[in-house]
Amino acid sequence: MKENRVGILSKIALAVMTVIFLFPFLICILMAVKSKQETSKAILSLPKSIHWENFTVAIEKAKILLSMKNSIIITVCSVIIILLVASTAAYAIGRRYHKRFYRFYETLLVGSMMLPFQVIMVPVYRMYKDLNLLDTRVGAVIMISGMAIAYSTVMMIGFVRGIPIELEEAAEMEGAGRFRIFFTVIFPLLKPILATVATLQFLAVWNEFNVSILLLQDEAIKTIPMQQYVFFGAYGADYNTAFAAAVIAMIPVVLIFLVLQKQVVAGMTAGAVKG
């Protein structure tokens, strides 16, 4: 009897929480298609007709196309670099696991994941200023990739170690060099973990804020989160346009998330097991 009551109560709580979690998405869509007058009358009412012009105004005012381009370039480049650098390093560490040097480097990588970004914020800013890398896409890509390789590499090391060495030895006997072995034997076998890391890093880089606010202050170079940070501040009053901008920014990342949800779950839980 009591069992039942707990069950019903937890189902009610689940339903309430689901509504709360979906509510912001509902608000976004509703606000994005309404006019200012309709909004001031009642926030939750449905619009008489869909105001598509909010989106065109948003694209123009929020410079969405420009920041979308910056975001795509920075995300694609960073994710490719992260995958290449992390998988090659994981290969070296995984295959030389008995060597003290490689183990020490692994420890360094794990240790670096505990560093708060604030501790390298000031010196990175100074270094970038000296090297004239502030407000450059290249600079942002390097820093974002560099900060992500520790986590990505550590996730892959165990996976590399699980690949039987005999597969490599067979290729070695046939006279294949290390690079050929890596790209024809190892890399294809890493596909599942590469997909997982790619998905997690795509989300992380797309939404990246700490590095971007430090290094990308120029209007022409801003990514979507940075552009929004400025835009939401400046156009706070024109909510319908701001929400239309928000919806446009949300659509690609939410769609990709929904399609790759399995990868995200795999990544989050696998990364957690390593802890």
Added chain:
Amino acid sequence: MKRIKREISYFVFLIPSLLLFVFCIAYPFISGIQLAFTDWDGISRTYNYVGFDNFIKLLSDRNVVQPIKTTVIYGVGVTALNNVLALFLAVTLSKKLKGKAFFKTSFFVPLAISAVLASFVWKYIDSNMLSALFGHSLLGKRETVLLGIILISLWNNLGSNVMIYMAGITGISKDYEEAAMIDGANGRQRFFHITVPMLMPSFTICITLTLTASLREFGTVLAATGGGPAGSSQTVAILIYDYMFKYSRAGYAQAISLVFMFFLVIIGLVLTKFFRSKEVEA
């Protein structure tokens, strides 16, 4: 000779990673220790060494007291609420349930939303709807601003802990549950005597990660309030940023960040050790 060649062939694979690591983390970290002993203002090319001045100043700096309090309240608040809710959802969603995939997705999707966007949407909800509900906006009042930011963080990040707890629950053998049921254990007893102890590895990860991540929270706070109203939501991370960019005291900001890092690492290690000692062999 052949052995050395072989070693080199592996080492080559490590070089890109070493270069990136040194450039992005090791060098900044070490030069940061040096900067903490200077009066660099963040703008000019030169600076003077001032010895331990920055650290001595920090001991008597009244401006850091409130941010430390704020950071601790925020960190503990987020960690407690996030883990209680995530555990509840994971347990509920691990049972037989209609439309499970839909419920799961609703809690996971906010993970795809940036802190800036999450803050913007919730700020609107707060000032236009929650204010009608509570009589005032949560983010606009000193007493409730942290609660408001905690809610934004929960919405944005809860999903990942739900995932980890669900994976942990899936890993618990059904035999234990069945054995306990035969012995007549009720739902609550089974939860506290089987689920909780068996989930200790998940607690280690979720609690440690949530706490260390929320203590260093930056984006959500900056986008939601910028530290306001009247500095009441200024966390240590925001304080460091302000010292660097608003007050042009980069050397001092760096000294604070080193002390901040020291405490974060200690907290992380102590928590991990504590929870690891509670883990049971399955």
